[in-house]
Every structure is written in structure tokens, then in C-alpha cells.
Amino acid sequence: MTVQDTRTVESLAGLDLAPEQADAPAASRRPVRRLPVHKDWPTWALVTVQVGILVGALSLWEIGARAGWIDAFFWSQPSAIANTMGLFFATGEAWTDISFTFRSTIFGFLLGTAAGSLLGLSFWWSRNYAAIVQPYVICLESIPKLALAPLIILVFGIGLTSKVAVATALTLVVSTLTAYAGVKALDPDGEKLFYSLGATRMQVFRKLVVPFCLPWVISVLRVNIGLALTGAIVGEFIASQHGLGRAILYAGQTYDIALVWVAVLVLSTLAIVMYASVSWLESVLRKGVRQ
Amino acid sequence: MPSSAPKLYVDDVSMTFKTPTGVFEALAPVTLSIPQGRFVSLIGPSGCGKSTIFNIIAGLLEPSAGRVMIDGIDATGTIGRVGYMLQKDLLLPWRTVLDNTILGMEIQGVPLRQARERALPLLHRYGLAGFEHLYPNSLSGGMRQRAALLRTLLFDTDVILLDEPFGALDAQTKLQMQEWLMQLWSDFDKTVLFVTHDVEEAIYLSDEVHVMGTRPGRVIANIPITLPRPRVRTSALTADFIAIKERCLDLLSANAAAPSPMNQAA
Numbered sequence: 001m002t003v004q005d006t007r008t009v010e011s012l013a014g015l016d017l018a019p020e021q022a023d024a025p026a027a028s029r030r031p032v033r034r035l036p037v038h039k040d041w042p043t044w045a046l047v048t049v050q051v052g053i054l055v056g057a058l059s060l061w062e063i064g065a066r067a068g069w070i071d072a073f074f075w076s077q078p079s080a081i082a083n084t085m086g087l088f089f090a091t092g093e094a095w096t097d098i099s100f101t102f103r104s105t106i107f108g109f110l111l112g113t114a115a116g117s118l119l120g121l122s123f124w125w126s127r128n129y130a131a132i133v134q135p136y137v138i139c140l141e142s143i144p145k146l147a148l149a150p151l152i153i154l155v156f157g158i159g160l161t162s163k164v165a166v167a168t169a170l171t172l173v174v175s176t177l178t179a180y181a182g183v184k185a186l187d188p189d190g191e192k193l194f195y196s197l198g199a200t201r202m203q204v205f206r207k208l209v210v211p212f213c214l215p216w217v218i219s220v221l222r223v224n225i226g227l228a229l230t231g232a233i234v235g236e237f238i239a240s241q242h243g244l245g246r247a248i249l250y251a252g253q254t255y256d257i258a259l260v261w262v263a264v265l266v267l268s269t270l271a272i273v274m275y276a277s278v279s280w281l282e283s284v285l286r287k288g289v290r291q
Numbered sequence: 292m293p294s295s296a297p298k299l300y301v302d303d304v305s306m307t308f309k310t311p312t313g314v315f316e317a318l319a320p321v322t323l324s325i326p327q328g329r330f331v332s333l334i335g336p337s338g339c340g341k342s343t344i345f346n347i348i349a350g351l352l353e354p355s356a357g358r359v360m361i362d363g364i365d366a367t368g369t370i371g372r373v374g375y376m377l378q379k380d381l382l383l384p385w386r387t388v389l390d391n392t393i394l395g396m397e398i399q400g401v402p403l404r405q406a407r408e409r410a411l412p413l414l415h416r417y418g419l420a421g422f423e424h425l426y427p428n429s430l431s432g433g434m435r436q437r438a439a440l441l442r443t444l445l446f447d448t449d450v451i452l453l454d455e456p457f458g459a460l461d462a463q464t465k466l467q468m469q470e471w472l473m474q475l476w477s478d479f480d481k482t483v484l485f486v487t488h489d490v491e492e493a494i495y496l497s498d499e500v501h502v503m504g505t506r507p508g509r510v511i512a513n514i515p516i517t518l519p520r521p522r523v524r525t526s527a528l529t530a531d532f533i534a535i536k537e538r539c540l541d542l543l544s545a546n547a548a549a550p551s552p553m554n555q556a557a
Contacts (some may be wrong), residue, residue, distance in 0.1 A: 195351060196374075197394065198398060199370075199398045
């Protein structure tokens with residue numbers, strides 16, 4: 001305590017009593033620091049490193065499997081996966097599976113997004129109706145929809161319809177809530193303006209509510225394509241005759257680990273392609289909506 | 292219709308709300324009689340019921356008592372009879388300036404092409420040339436206000452309600468917009484009801500200024516402005532102008548100082 005006090009007094013006194021130090025410009029008494037410089041690498045260098053990591057990891061995997069460090073029965077190995085990939089596409093089964101999963105996803109995505117958005121927008125029409133239905137929508141949101149998948153398969157059968165249904169169930173609620181968030185964000189003065197111009201309810205809905213909420217509806221597209229794919233795959237896991245989900249499950253059950261990897265790779269590619277397409281669609285729509 | 296009938300007649304309109312503690316009188320009975328082509332301002336502190344009157348005239352609010360007559364016909368509670376410009380410009384961001392200004396016509400069922408043809412020359416004449424195909428977010432505050440006013444004007448009603456249209460603009464732009472509004476008003480022969488906080492603005496623009504008070508909201512004085520037209524900026528420096536301004540300010544501060552006489556006017 002006392003030591004600290006004394007020091008404070010001393011340094012304060014020092015400031016006053018040491019004219020040679022006070023003469024020096026304040027800046028020169030501080031440590032010299034410069035703005036940190038962050039230099040970006042050229043794109044080719046970044047790509048080279050990225051490819052290098054991939055090739056390195058695959059090589060290690062292959063070498064490890066051949067040398068026996070890695071159990072190839074459980075983990076398979078890149079050369080075997082490449083072989084199986086060739087076979088998978090050569091037998092023609094690949095395209096049936098890809099098309100099946102793709103169709104379930106797209107139909108579920110479209111159906112869920114469209115129906116959900118319409119449901120969310122419909123809440124604008126009546127506050128009473130919105131108040132009555134809203135608790136049900138929130139309940140639906142909190143239910144883990146995937147837990148209902150076995151029931152959905154039972155009701156809709158093992159064909160395409162049940163996969164579309166699971167994908168729809170996952171996307172519908174998200175779209176509903178997002179569109180409703182748009183409706184709630186509507187400025188009441190905007191409606192006032194329309195009514196002062198003598199508008200009908202339908203005119204307010206078509207010319208104000210729908211265009212105002214479109215950005216909300218669009219913002220959920222990318223989330224929904226991922227959810228729809230998840231729904232389709234889970235549907236196939238439970239019971240299906242086709243699809244990449246079924247291929248993965250079948251391969252796992254028969255210990256064909258290379259085929260698991262192949263199906264996962266194909267599925268990932270499909271996911272990336274669909275995600276990129278929807279992102280592109282979103283940017284086009286955004287430009288159209290201009291907001 | 293006899294030519295002596297006022298264009299807009301607000302007949303003993305009042306507004307009360309039931310609250311848990313009793314009845315709240317938002318607007319004591321107000322009567323306004325406004326002939327065709329007049330420019331009438333309402334000034335008063337916030338909470339004096341200016342916006343309530345506007346909402347009632349526009350049919351957006353049902354009065355507790357009284358009637359709104361337009362051209363001698365009862366128009367209480369009917370929408371689409373008057374042009375109403377709210378404080379915010381409320382331009383739709385997904386429509387171009389041109390398509391924003393034709394909104395009223397579009398809602399009334401005028402074919403789009405025809406509406407655009409009617410609007411374009413006005414946009415050109417009234418300072419929006421070159422902006423017609425831009426979106427509102429690229430416009431300055433003054434330009435947005437012009438677009439909103441033209442939208443109100445193109446709705447083509449005889450009576451126009453303007454709720455503090457220049458309240459959010461900077462002083463310089465506000466002066467320009469006042470000149471611009473005077474130009475429009477003399478070109479179109481509209482009956483204008485104008486709400487503002489700015490006493491000088493009210494006197495400069497109007498034929499008649501109604502001073503309003505609070506608790507309950509009511510009209511406490513009606514001051515005719517007989518200053519010759521066309522008015523210029525230096526009009527504000529004349530003795531007549533200053534006398535009117537002082538009177539208005541006296542009325543406003545007297546009402547503000549009064550110890551809230553409940554239901555005094557009722």
C-alpha cells in the first residue's frame with residue numbers, strides 16, 4: 001500500500017520536477033508501433049496450397065492403408081473408392097439413384113417453400129385467424145420433424161411420395177415463420193396509405209404485402225434446399241428402393257465402405273450443385289425485387 | 292350544388308376513447324368549413340389531434356360524433372375521397388419513381404399505360420425529370436417528398452391533406468419545397484389542408500391558419516391571412532406578417548401554459 005502510494009507521488013512529482021523529460025515531444029516517449037500489414041496471396045498460390053492439402057491427405061490415406069497403419073476394412077482407401085466410383089456409374093444404378101434423390105429434394109423444396117410462404121402470408125388477412133393458428137405453427141416448429149419420418153413412410157408408402165413429404169415437412173414450417181415475420185414487419189402506415197387511396201384488401205395484399213414480404217421469402221431458399229435434401233435422405237434411410245440415401249445405408253450394412261464413400265461424394269456434389277443453383281436463383285430474384 | 296357550399300365541411304367532429312380510468316377526449320368537437328381552392332393550415336403542439344382530424348377526414352378513423360361533408364355529401368368513414376400524404380413519404384422501394392406516383396390511379400383502376408402517360412409530363416414539369424425510372428432509395432429527401440406529393444396530386448381528388456410534409460427536411464430544402472408547393476397549388480386549384488409545427492411556414496403558405504390546443508385537442512383560434520399573393524420571402528419581414536406570427540405564438544404558449552383544464556371546451 002504505502003509503497004504504491006509513494007511511487008505514485010514520486011512519478012507525479014517527477015513529471016513536475018523533470019523539465020528535460022517534459023521537453024521531449026510526447027510521441028517520442030511511446031513505443032513505436034505500426035499498423036499490422038496483411039498481404040493477400042495471389043489466387044494461384046491459394047489454389048496450389050488447397051490442392052496440395054487434398055493430394056497430400058489422399059496420398060497419406062492410400063500409403064497408410066497399404067502399409068497397414070490404417071485398417072482398410074473400416075476406412076477403405078482412395079484407390080478402392082476410385083474403382084468403386086467407376087463401377088457405380090458403369091452399372092447405370094448411379095443415375096437412377098441420383099435422379100430419385102434429386103426429384104424428392106426438388107419437389108419437397110418447391111412444395112414446402114410455396115405452401116409455407118402462402119400460409120405465412122395468409123396470416124395478414126386476419127389477426128384473429130393468425131392468433132388462433134400461430135400456436136399450432138410454433139408446435140409444429142418445435143417437433144423434430146425427422147422423428148415423424150417413420151409415420152410419414154407408413155402413410156405415403158416407400159415410393160417417391162413419402163420422401164417428398166418428409167422434405168416438405170422440414171421446409172414448410174421455416175417458410176411459414178419467415179413469411180409471417182415479413183408480414184409482421186409491415187409498416188401500418190403503408191397500409192394506411194393504400195386505404196387512403198381507396199384500395200381493397202386484395203389490392204393491399206397484392207401490391208403491398210406480397211412485394212414487401214418477397215425478400216423474406218427469398219432469404220429462406222438456401223436454408224430450405226439443404227433441409228429438403230436432409231428430408232429426402234432420411235426418408236430413404238427409413239425405407240426406399242432407390243436414392244443415394246438408400247445406397248449409403250445398403251453399402252454400410254454390407255460393409256462395402258468404398259461404396260459408402262462413393263455415395264457420400266456423389267451426394268455432396270449434388271448438394272453443392274443444388275445449393276449453388278439456388279444461390280444463383282436468389283441473387284437473380286433479389287435483383288428483380290430490388291431491395 | 293350551390294357554389295356557396297364549402298368544399299370540405301368538418302361538422303362538429305369529435306373523438307373519444309374509453310380507457311380503464313374513464314373517457315379520454317382526444318378531440319373536442321371541431322368544425323372546419325373550407326371553400327374550394329383554399330389553403331388552410333393547422334398548427335399546434337403534438338397531441339392536439341391534428342393527425343386524428345386527418346385520419347377522420349380520410350375515412351381511416353370513424354369519429355365518435357359528427358360528420359365529414361365533401362361537396363355537401365356525407366363522406367364520413369369512406370376512403371378514397373381525399374388525397375392524404377402522411378408524414379413519411381412511404382414510397383414503395385420496389386417501384387420506380389414513376390410507378391410510385393401512379394399508385395393512386397392504379398388502385399382506382401386506370402390502365403397502367405394510361406396512368407404513366409398522364410404522370411410523365413407532370414414529373415417532368417415539377418422537378419423530377421431524369422428521376423422517373425430510378426428507384427426511391429437513390430433519391431434525396433426533398434426528391435422523395437416531391438414524388439410523394441405528386442402521387443397525392445395524381446390521385447386527382449379536389450381535397451388534399453398534407454401532414455407535415457416538410458418536417459424532416461433541412462431548412463434550405465424546406466424553403467425550396469414551399470415554393471414548389473405554392474407553384475403546384477396555383478396550377479391545380481386544389482383545396483389543401485396542411486399540418487405543420489412551423490408557424491412561419493403556416494402563415495407564409497396559407498389563406499387561413501387554425502391554431503389548435505391540447506387536452507382535449509381542439510381548435511382555439513382561426514386566423515385569416517390576408518397578406519397579398521404571390522408572396523415572396525421578404526413578406527416574412529413585413530409588420531403584418533410579424534404581427535400574425537406573434538399572435539399565433541401567443542396562442543400556442545398560452546395554451547401550453549394553461550394548467551390542463553380538463554374538458555374545458557366540451
